[in-house]
């Protein structure tokens with residue numbers, strides 16, 4: 146039987162790797178990599194450093210495939226994502242069937258945690274459902290960007306007994322004000338915090354969390370919004386890519 150690990154490698158700092166992840170890495174024969182283009186080259190580099198350091202079998206192979214084209218301005222977001230997942234599933238299926246021999250161990254290394262805003266598990270499920278290649282799957286959790294954000298700012302993610310909503314920049318505008326007590330926003334290419342009109346909200350913002358380039362800014366949203374937007378623009382220009390996450394928190398509970 147083939148064994149496929151989906152390993153969360155943490156969201157930026159190689160020291161985020163758990164002992165469980167290191168143990169799984171040590172026995173790998175094949176690492177599957179999806180090339181996501183120039184912006185993500187820095188992330189691919191970190192993955193390769195992790196492999197070189199922790200995989201015991203120095204004859205391990207890296208099998209790389211290009212990420213399929215994705216419609217970035219579709220008429221229907223869900224349909225476009227489903228079509229993109231189908232293309233990815235075909236690529237993953239071929240990689241697992243052709244590149245991982247019976248009895249070998251392979252892995253997809255997932256940024257942060259595989260269970261948070263990542264499609265790898267859904268795609269691997271699709272591959273399993275094709276029944277063209279059989280394999281066992283084991284998921285290894287990782288430190289998410291949300292944990293790195295809270296730790297970076299030295300704050301608890303939730304207030305006592307209160308819920309936390311995790312959403313995307315795209316969906317922030319749809320979040321009813323009554324639910325907007327504590328909201329973590331990810332995948333925001335557009336500074337969606339600008340749409341928040343409530344002046345009684347604090348922001349805890351972080352970019353490149355866990356890396357040597359980490360940037361943290363916090364304070365009242367209406368006072369910090371311009372600064373964050375400017376810092377974000379500049380950093381993105383400098384590095385060629387940016388990943389940022391933030392927590393919006395009602396400054397006082399009514």
Ligand SMILES: C[S@@+](CC[C@H](N)C(=O)[O-])C[C@H]1O[C@@H](n2cnc3c(N)ncnc32)[C@H](O)[C@@H]1O
Nearest residue numbers: 156157257258289290331332353354388389390
């Ligand atoms: C596709 S999701 C992947 C999330 C990842 N699985 C995790 O556990 O954090 C990508 C989003 O995660 C957030 N993110 C990931 N790594 C980050 C980092 N090092 N610093 C800031 N935000 C990060 C950003 O909001 C980015 O748009």
